[in-house]
Amino acid sequence: MGPNKNKGRRFPLLPLRGLLVYPSMVLHLDVGRDKSVKALEKAMVDDNLILLCSQSEVSIEEPSEDEIFRIGTVAKVRQMLKLPNGTIRVLVEGLERAEIIQYIDNEEYYEVQARELPEEETNDPEVSALMRTVLTQFEHYINLSKKVTPETLAAVSDIEEPGRLADVITSHLLIKIKDKQDILETVDIRARLERLLDILNNEREVLELERKINQRVKKQMEKTQREYYLRExxxxxxxxxxxxxxxxxxxxxxxxxxxxxxxxxxxxxxIEKEIDRLEKMPASSAEGSVIRNYVDWLISLPWSKSTDDDLDLHHAEAILNEDHYGLDKPKERVLEYLAVQKLVKKLKGPILCLVGPPGVGKTSLARSIAKSLGREFVRISLGGVRDEAEIRGHRRTYVGAMPGRIIQGMKTAGSTNPVFLMDEIDKMASDFRGDPSAALLEVLDPEQNNTFSDHFIEVPFDLSNVMFVTTANSVQSIPRPLLDRMEMLSIPGYTELEKMQIAKQYLLPKQTEEHGLTPEQLEIGEDALLRMIREYTRESGVRNLEQQVAALCRKAAKAIVSDNLEKVSIEPDQIKDYLGVPKFRYGLIEKEDQIGSVTGLAWTEVGGETLTIEVTVVPGSGKLMLTGKLGDVMKESAQAAFSYTRSKAKALHIADDFHEKNDIHIHIPEGAIPKDGPSAGITIATALISALTGRPVSKEVAMTGEITLRGRVLPIGGLKEKTLAAHRAGYKKILLPMDNERDLRDIPESVRNDLTFVPVSHMDQVLEEALIAPKETPETIQPLI
Structure with missing residues (x-):
């Protein structure tokens, strides 16, 4: 369109920032700049026409002529409204394109000479095809963009003029002002549609790329982030x-x-897997509570919590001595463990087995070990346990399933390295539900217990840092494979002197405090304590002694309250007034030497005991009777003693046919108590020979040892317990097998000083020490045959 056809006319100019108006568009504008306001006022005064051109840079407040695009839109101002903030809101309607020829004035407002660029009408089929293509591409754009409503497509589809179609579609596109200005400046309709088609194709490709990138990012989004988002x-x-x-x-x-x-x-x-399962479970599902219980157990176990060991040996020794009197060997073993731990830093927990009679302090010693190490302490009792599931737990498929006692104990302890006491390990039983002692093999094996498997927990648990302490009354009752995994520490019992010290230092202060007495209110002398120990208790431990002390405290408390006494002093002679008639006779030794009666020494689960063996020979037909509820081993010992006596009849001045003309009755009193064990051979033989020869047995002698048919004396066990029993009973001389002489060092010095120990290797030595020489010669003695 040449300039000579249209010289143009004058228009007030309104520069637009970030906005562009096409012909046929109706929209609101907010005008705030002074020049723009004055240009509007000029237009309202004249013919309501104004030229709208866009700035090339949005940020410029007062653009120069070069910073305003040359082609814009002539618009009619339909409405003008002043807003409270001073801005003017106008409604404008775009009429047609116009090109700025020159700027006339730009002092108060922009005024320009511009020529209008009218649309050309065309019936070109190619233009119609372009229109259809543009509409199709615009539809794709709408589907991809989601920012243009489908109603817009319907409105645009009704436009028949190709130029207007291009303008309306461009106005709805989210593209840069420069691209919109390109469409505005393209006066030729065909070129305009082709340019719009390029823009639409380009936008469609960009949108498709965006969608692909979004999908890729969505796929790459980490699972945890997605879960977090969903959980939120x-x-x-x-x-x-x-x-x-x-x-x-x-x-x-x-x-x-x-x-x-x-x-x-x-x-x-x-745990995460089980929590996810729990989350997906319906609230009404019964399995949900099972999973919750399982997860609670897993979370509550001490997988990594541990306590620091107190490796101060002197401090540990002071604690052990403060809590217990004596028990040197167990205490020394704990201090050795501490010393090695200090050097090595990491040592697998030992498995100690404290063996001894009731009441000697096995359980309380284990508690003191934990205190001295600075560790947590947990105790379980295995007495009467006969179900393997008690140790290893139940499988979760069972109703009411729960972990075994080991895992329960670890939860209670709350650390990975407690002192774990298993009480009464010799009292376990087995039945159709399994053998719990076999289940303990894994727990008490240092090579296996680092991956202990509980049926309920199902994941390995490390027990290698646990210090296991077990207690038992008898080694014989512990299964051999289990015994092999433990280190035995014997606590045989206390002497009278040790008991007296324990009563003074531990039992009396404890009981007086428990009974509300002060040390000044109750005074019990050492002589009174000694009489109480001798005449009211007969035990290896101090449990019964503590009961008697408690009884004295009760009697004293009653006397103080009822008689208003300030102090109660108990003398030896007054003991029977408080505790009644003595229950035991101290000094069980016979007052006279006896024929056919010998004191043997026996070991029991409650400590050592003295055992009287009596033999009577009466005329008969050669029967050998054994009474006193004897076990198989002791019956065999009696048979061996009888055969030995027959073989030595001539040397002992006994008639060769004594076994044919006499009945021999061997009896061990207290017939209701079962007796068994391989340590009564020499005792039975001595009693038998004493009865047959008429030679009395010294009242001060007690003996222990097994016999062979040739008269050899075999070693026995439990020497310390037996010695303490003989000492309690008042015997002065003890005959023991030669092979047991090395065990004498375990016997307290106070006991060794009171007794005479005679190691013997043959029955001849036993008879020489035990039998008293006859007052008459052997030829004149009439044996009881």
Whole structure:
């Protein structure tokens, strides 16, 4: 269109920032700049026409002529409204394109000479095809963009003028002002449609790329982020609904607890998996409570919590001595463990077995070990346990399943390295439900217990840092494979002097405090304590002694309250007034030397005992009778003693046919008590020979040892317990097998000083020491045959 056809006319100019108006567009504009306001006022005064051109740079407040595009749109001002903030809102309608020829004035407002660029009409089929293509591409754009409503497509489809179609579509596109200006400046309709088609194709490709990138990013989004996002949404929904409690609240609480724990990787995965299962469970599902219980157990176990060992040997020794009197060997073993731990830093927990009669302090010693090490202490009792599941737990498929006692104990301890006491390990039993002692093999094996498997927990648990302490009354009752895994520490019992010190230092202060007495209110002398020990107790431990002390405290408390006494002093002679008639006779030795009666020494689960063996020979037909509820081993010992006596009849001046003309009755009193064991051979033989020869046995002699048919004396066990029993009973001389002489060092010095020990290797030595020489010669003695 040549300039000579249209010289143009004058228009006030309104520069637009970030906005562009096409012909046929109707829209509101907010005008605030002074020059723009004055240009509007000029237009309202004249013919309501104004030229709208866009700035090339949005940020410029007062653009120069070069910073305003040359082609814009002539618009008619339809409405003008002044807003409270001083801005003017105008409604404009675009009429047609116009090109600035020159600027006339730009002082108060922009005034320009511009020529209008009218649309050309065309019936070109190619233009119609371009229109259809543009509409199709615009439809794709709408589908991809989602920012243009489908109603816009319907409105645009009704436009028949190709130029107007291009302008309206461009106005709806989210493209740069420069691209919109290109469409505005393209006066030729065909070129305009082709340019719009390029823009639409380009936008469609960009949108498709954006969608692909979004999908890729979405796929790459980490699982945890997605779950976190969803959980946050779920939390928000639950919060709105007021459903914070319930299954979702449980799951959140469990996840919070898990995040605060340090657990092995496999355990972490297991717990997370079970929490996910719990989350998906319906609230009404019965299995949900089973899973919750399982997860609670896994979270509550001490997978990584441990206590620091107090490696101060002097401090540990002071604690052990403060709590217990004597017990040198167990104390020394604990201090050795501490010393090695200090050097090695990491030592597998030992498995100690404290063996001894009741009341000697096995359980309390284990508690003191934990105190001296600075460790947690946990105790379980195995007495009467006969179900393997008590140790290893039940499988979770069972109703009411729960972990075994080991895992329960570890949860109670709350650390990976407690002192774990297993009381009464010799009292376990086995039946159709399994053998619990076999299940303990894994627990008490240092090579296996680092991966202990509980049927309920299902993941390995490390027990290698636990210091296991077991207690038993009898080694014989512990299964051999289990015994092999433990280190035996024997606590045989206390002497009278030790008992007196224990009563003074531990039992009396403890009981006076428990009975509300002060040390000044009750005074019991050493002589009174000694009489109480001798005449009212007969035990290896001090349990019965503590009961008697408690009885004295009760009597004293009653006397103080009822008689208003300030102090109660108990003398030896007054003991029977408080405790009644003495229960035991101190000094069981016979007052006279006896024929056919010998004192043997026996070991029992409650300590050592003296055992009187009596033999009577009466005329008969050669019967050998054994009474006193004897076990098989003791019956065999009696048979061996009888055969030995027959073989030595001539040397002992006994008639060769004594066994044919006499009945021999061997009896051990207290017939209701079962007796068995390989340590009564020499005792029975001595009693038998004494009865047959008429030679009395010294009242001060007690003996222990097994016999062979040739008269050899075999070693026995439990020498310390037996010696203490002989000492309690008042015997002065003890005959023991030669092979047991090395065990004498275990016997307290106070006892060794009171007794005479005679090691013997043959029956001849036994007879020489035990039998008193006859007052008449052997030829004149008439044996009891």
């Amino acid at each position: 949404q779920m939390k928000a929904i639950q919060k709105e609904l007021g459903e914070k409690e319930g299954r979702a609240g449980e799951v959140e609480e469990l996840r919070q607890q898990l995040s605060e724990l340090t657990v092995p990787e496999k355990v972490q995965e297991k």
